[in-house]
Amino acid sequence: MSAHRQAAYEAEVLRHWHGNPDGAHDLAHLRRVWRNCQKIARAEGGADLEVLLAAAIFHDVVNLPKDAPNRAEASRLSAELAARYLAQTDFPADKIAAVAHAITAHSFSAGIAPETPEARILQDADRLEALGALGLARMFYVAGALGGGLFDAQDPLGQNRPLDDRAFALDHLEVKLFRIAETMQTAEGRALAEEGADWMASFRTRLLREIG
Template identity: 55%
Template sequence: MTALFFPHQALADTLLACLPDAFDGAHDLAHLERVWRNVQCIAAEEGGDRALLLAATVLHDGVHVAKNDPRRAQASQLAADQAREILSTTGWESPRIEAVAHAIEAHSFSAGITPQTLEARILQDADRLDSLGALGVARCFYTAGQMGGALYDPFDPQADGRALDDQRFTLDHFQTKLLTLKEGFQTATGRRLAAQRHARLLAFRDALLEEIGETPAR
């Protein structure tokens, strides 16, 4: 079997076994593996404690809170508290547990917490990369489908004469969040990768608008 979290597969297996089963196709095992791949790519140039980063990666979405749940902004705090409990049973020392918890707390867009450590900056960048590019498009529409959202407003696709409402219209989410993400990356490597994926996201948005008879606004 492929080691998804090489070279820390044993640690990953231990931590994954402690997580509850809660399926969400946008925050599943494949998402964790992609974030870990992004983490490794960034850390290869920026540095960072790899074992600590692995723990933060595997546990960062340990508590699932739906996007339209009023507790959404608390999701990363809940996951951090869960990580503290899990890591305390595996022999980790308190300072390292708190470093993992901080990285988890700070990774969330909704929480609005500024990362204070290199590992927290790396995890935030690695997670946000998965909201950009082709994967960002796929996850965005998957989540909107789960929530019952429409693809776009047929009367005003670009919200020229109405307020943006990404709870109702998926295309609005590109403007309210996805196309703003590249400005907030924390590391030089993350910013470079984000620029590439932002361009793919923008190209998809523009192609969709053209196919529904709209001229993309810049």
């Protein structure tokens, strides 16, 4: 049943994306977040996987650009769309609010505290996508899409200038990504986040050595 539901959810998301998602928020991203959810849920216990599946697949169904002025509304709009869709299916009506809260609270920009196990797990599962090798790939992809550079060749670490992750992708590590582990809601999520952040730090060390 879960595989059937996942396929239906994915089809609905693709319909709203008009078959043209961005490379950092595509179907593979949704599936990885769902896998992360399951991994964290197994370690933490006490989560409703039926709620988590729907929340994971629909969490980015409304995907506003990073530089959109209403970017902070994306998770709320995604939650509302997911709730409307689920209400028309055989999904348990008493669980729809839990799905909507998890989706709304997952976002950095929304600034909403997760209040349920599912919301905490989804937030951690999505934030793990910003770390490790995959996080670096997505970071550089988004920076390029927004017209930013790789790094400041004269001062790559921003030691003598203000950090600006809109101008330089590498600045995003200090501005946001290295801080993610501190924001994790679960013990399993925090452990995975720290591992990913350590890998990114080692990549930056190698990069600095190569660029001199």
